[in-house]
Amino acid sequence: MTDLRPSPTIEDYLGVIYTLDRNGERVISARLAQSLDVSAPTVTATLKRMQRDGWVVVNGQKEIELTPAGRSAAMNVIRRHMLTEWMLARMLKLPLSEVHREAHQIEHSLSPEVAERLQVELEDPRFCPHGNPLPGFEEEAEGWVALSSLSQGEAAIVRRIQENLEEDYAILTFLESKGVVPGAQFQVIEVLPFNETIKLSIEGKDLILGLRLASDIFVSRVA
């Protein structure tokens, strides 16, 4: 079974499992239900099929782990997704807030040949337009820190808007409209832990973010 390309539903599960795992989250079925916006019984039934077909195993702590075949299929679909995002961003000039959901519709039907062509045409990108690493390039993001961990006065560059935020159109539109996109430099004006906010100066304007949102945005400090 595992030599076949998984169905779009299974590909979505594989992608989410891979992403949660690399972001250091515990991969359990309740978390999958939340990420995929489906019911717990649906996740249970799908995971059964995935175990039967050799994509995942569930360990003693009820954690879901990818098998080598599952891991390879997950990396494959995420790569196709990210290449499609670049295609939409570069060629069609779609905004960051839209490329994720549009790419999500297209990624499953992209042939290996077209994916290969895109990879070459886009000159082997290591990150998606939101700054999330393509599978295999995780190490390149290791030096980045959460925006919420910065102190007053520090300057940094936005690098990564984490995958879970890509799903949220309202947040992405907000961030993009305020200039919080990969490559943008900013300075921390004030951190108010009791208020759970961080105030930045970005694009010549002040911007207040909640610390929780800021914990899913990664940056590199400017010396």
Ligand SMILES: [Zn+2]
């Ligand atoms: Zn995406």
Ligand SMILES: [Zn+2]
């Ligand atoms: Zn992306």
